Amino acid sequence: MMVKQMGFVFNVDLCFGCMACEIACRNENQTDSTVRWRKVSRLTDDSFLSVSCNHCNSPECFRVCPENAFTKRGDGIVQINSDLCIGCGLCIEACPYGAPQYDPLTQKASKCQMCYPRQDKGLPPACVESCSTEALTFVDLNIFCDKKMVGTIPGFPDTRLTNPSIAFYPAIERNRYFLKSSNK
Amino acid sequence: MEIYRHACPRNCFSTCGMLSYIEDGKLMKISGDAKHGYNQGRLCAKGYAYTQYVYNPYRLKHPIRQTPRGSGNWKRISWEEAYDTIADKILELNERYGSNLASGYNKFSGNIGLLHYAVEGMFNSIGPHTKPIGNPCLITGERAMRKSFGQMNSIMPEKMAEMNAVVIWGANPAVTNVHQMKFILQARQKGAKLIVIDPIFTRTAATADIYIQINPGTDGWLALGVAKLLIESESYNQEFVHNQTVNWEEFHQYVNEQVDLHEVCSKTGISFDVICELVSIYSIPKPCATWIGFGTQRNENGGQNISAINTLALLGCHSGKGNRSVYYSHNGIDDFPVNLLNHAGPEHPTVQYSREININNFAENASKLVDPPLKFLWIALRNPLSQDQDFQAWESLMKELELIVTVDLFMTKSAELSDIVLPAASHFEEMDLNVSYWHHWLSVNEKAIPPYYEAKSDLQIARELMKKLNDRSPGFSNFPSERKPIDWIREELTPSVKKLYSIESIDDLLECPRLRTEEVTKSSSSSFKFRLFSQGNKGTFTNSFNRGKSDVEESYPFQLLTPQSLLKIHSQYEALPWLNQGAEQDVVELSEYAAEKNGILEGDKVELFNQYGKIAAIARISRFLPQKVVLVNQAGKNPINRLIVQKPQKNKGKSSMNFYDSSVNIRKWCENDG
Structure with a gap:
């Protein structure tokens, strides 16, 4: 077991899909326009999901990489060493969460590294910093525990294969009154 | 890495405090300003994309001129040549008509920093002219x-x-x-x-x-x-x-x-x-x-x-x-003298006042002007051919104009129809002072990087163009061209402003944005009196959309709503790849009822039309829309505002634009009539 396992916590109830996290990631890492280390998508008609690399406990990228370019740090962050990457794309196919991205400029795979240079300086990852409602936070999942927190939510890929370091707070139910003439 | 303090100048509630990170004169990244109590160190997606805004391949680098207008035959010209052409026209019109009433501008909210009232200041400085009044928004x-x-x-x-x-x-x-x-x-x-x-x-x-x-x-x-x-x-x-x-x-x-x-x-x-x-x-x-x-x-x-x-x-x-x-909303600006906006120009021997046109019917009213007609138009901080109503009125006005100059960072729909386009600076390339129309914070915006190629701020353009006019015709403008941005900012910080924001000088604002002291509102005193709803002269509400069953309403049964989209403000940010994934097509959202009635399926190419024109869009069927509402986001390649034409407003400058009183119909796209 890692000393630490840093992981993202995503609160569906507090996210309204503003995409600040996704663009804050691009701003911090100045990634190419086609490279999306973090992605905000619609989970349902009225809820959103923000996902990047989940720094899994059993990372598939790590397992399939022919060059052993992936390592897992003591804090649980999964890193890719771009010097070793040959751009074969196996990790991109293997990851259930679409985390590794092919960068057409470098012709290699790249992915979220949980802003470890920022974390090493005591700063939160750029995406977490940008979230105005704190829908996206990060904790050491080895010690953090909350009864309301769940391991997965409907619409999130099967977690059994890789044991991702992410946890969720689900949405709370709401009252909605649509016009009768609407299609509801 | 150097760090500078900024305020996002977009027409947005938040007017966020932001920091820029500069290396060798280049903007490397942006962050929210943690010392700003409203945005508290965070930005929105658009704010985080500013590096792509500043160093955008589509950004205008130099003054350009096209002949003939609308041909797309653009040639790079020097600032000197641009100023000469503009000054020639202003002076010639002045000679022809005996005043500057044939010269005018159309400006709104592209950058809401206080120094961007340089456009008004510049026109005020040449005496009576033609100007828009009112506010389409609020x-x-x-x-x-x-x-x-x-x-x-x-x-x-x-x-x-x-x-x-x-x-x-x-x-x-x-x-x-x-x-x-x-x-x-x-x-x-x-x-x-x-x-x-x-x-x-x-x-x-x-x-x-x-x-x-x-x-x-x-x-x-x-x-x-x-x-x-x-x-x-x-x-x-x-x-x-x-x-x-x-x-x-x-x-x-x-x-x-x-x-x-x-x-x-x-x-x-x-x-x-x-x-x-x-x-x-x-x-x-x-x-x-x-x-x-x-x-x-x-x-x-x-x-x-x-x-x-x-x-x-x-x-x-x-x-x-x-x-x-x-x-x-909050009228933060009311505390300031706004010296550029209120700059007093020279008096004219016979013309007492500038000619005011309601901004909401600007093109239509400007076309009707006589003695003299409007001949020179300066468009800045605005893209009327995307955001205004009644494009046909704009197109016919433009035919009557002898010179159209647009100042912008990008080749907008309006710039495409101008004679000369001048490249504007981004807010990282100029100094400014910013208040919000929502929160109560005051920010100074520092200049962090040199201008992108030959871009200039509105204030810099005003200073240089007015100097050029005075070189040609001494005393033509009374614009204080020698006054620098920081001088204008200092003048805004009057003793009452300093007291209100607890500052001694601009240096305090460079340290951090400041919160306005809360006034003891009159409401807590017994003298405050509230006026409850009254029916007024108009009678009870008109249900404007379902007012009657006129032929027009039968033909165009759907109400058109055109709200802001998440990753743009009007037509701003359209050129940023981070914010525009893939080939974005114009999308129309319609109800299941509307789709069924017109045999439209999800993803179909459809035509949205009324008596003013039509636009093509991809249908997205929504379970949540009211039956008779269609929703289209603003701007894009074929701006939806082409279908919005408002009747003339009688109360000049006193109403917002009734954008949502627009009706359309929808049908499947037919290539033959496209």
Whole structure:
């Protein structure tokens, strides 16, 4: 077991899909326009999901990489060493969460590294910093525990294969009154 | 790495404090300014994309000129040549007509920094000219607020976090004011209820505890219905009503006799039970925030809607007593002299005043001008061929103009139809002073990087062009060209401004943005008098959309709503790849009813049309739209505003544009007629 396992916590109830996290990631890492280390998508008609690399406990990228370019740090962050990457794309196919991205400029795979240079300086990852409602936070999942927190939510890929370091707070139910003439 | 302090100058509620990180004169990244108490170190997606805005391959680098106009045959010219051409035209028109009335401008909100009033200052400095007046966006509501409260009602938006309930009427902060959402959700986490009333099931509506869908433009009916029930059940703030309102008897009688709950239900489309739920929210004797969005006033009933909602908010929640928690907008700029806007120009021997044209019918009215006609138009901080109404009027006005100059960062729809386009600086390339029309913070914006190629700020252009005019014709302009940006900023920081923001000089603002001292509002004193809703001269609400069954309305049965999209502000940010994934096509959202009626399937290419034109779009069928509403986001390659034509407004400069009183029809696209 890692000393630490840093992981993202995503609160569906507090996210309204503003995409600040996704663009804050691009701003911090100045990634190419086609490279999306973090992605905000619609989970349902009225809820959103923000996902990047989940720094899994059993990372598939790590397992399939022919060059052993992936390592897992003591804090649980999964890193890719771009010097070793040959751009074969196996990790991109293997990851259930679409985390590794092919960068057409470098012709290699790249992915979220949980802003470890920022974390090493005591700063939160750029995406977490940008979230105005704190829908996206990060904790050491080895010690953090909350009864309301769940391991997965409907619409999130099967977690059994890789044991991702992410946890969720689900949405709370709401009252909605649509016009009768609407299609509801 | 050097760090500079900025304020985002977009036409947005948030006016965020931001920091730029500069290496070798290059903008490397952006962050929110943690010392700014409103955005608190965060930005929105657009804010985080500024590196792509500044170093965008589509950004204009040099002054350019096309001949003939509209041909796309652009040639790079020098600033000297541009200034010479413009100065020649202004001087020649002055000679031809004996004044500068043939010269005019159209400017609005592309950058709301105070120094961008340089455009007005520049034109003022040549004496009487032709200028737009009014405000297409929010003035109907502002006037309604002043009528209700006797002044603008402006509470710190941060205080929404302390409310027992937040009721949002026709605003969508999840898209247009992201940073407000944290205060709302903070209140919610402390147990407050969030209620959203909107015809559109917006992202904000999706976060609400209670979402109430309403027929567009009928908010006033709902507010009066709820008010009637509050009064009948005596759960309104009686002490307030008796001491601090001016027309209680009249209002009481009106509500008793004229407001019929069956009619309220049928007009708004909301069931009686749901109205009662809103009554229960407004009758809890605890602070409740009522936020009236600009959307409620983009129709003919706008002022009446807001007056009715104000009345409900003050009757309920016992909010009247020293706590008028009705949010609309904040007139931060009113504290400042705004010297550029108010710059006094030289007097003309015979022409006393500038010619004022209602900005909402600018093109139509400008075309009608005679003695002299308008011949030279300066377009800055605006893209009327995307954002204004009545493009045909613009196209015919442009035919009459001898010179059109547009100042912008990008080749907009309006720039495409200009003779000369001048490259504008981004806010990282100029100094400015910024206040918000929502929160109460004051920020200085530093210059962090050299201008992109030959870009210049509006103020720099004014300084240089006016100097050029004076070189050619001494004394033509009285613009103080020697005055630098920092001098203009210092002049804005008057003793009263310094006191209000607890600063001694501009240096304090360079340290951190400052919060305006809260005034003791008149409402807490007994002298404050609130004006309850009154029927006014117009009679009761006109239901503008379903007014009658004229031929036009039969032919165009759908109401067109055109709200802001998440990753743009009007047509700004369109060229940023981070914000525009893939080949974005114009999309129209329509109800299942509209789709079925017209045989349209998801993803079909459709045509949206009315008597003014048509646009093509891809259909997206929504389960949540009211049957007779179609929704299209603004801007894009074929701006939807082509289908928006408003009748002339009589009250010059006193109403917002009624964008949402527009009707269209929809059908499958047919290549033959395309």
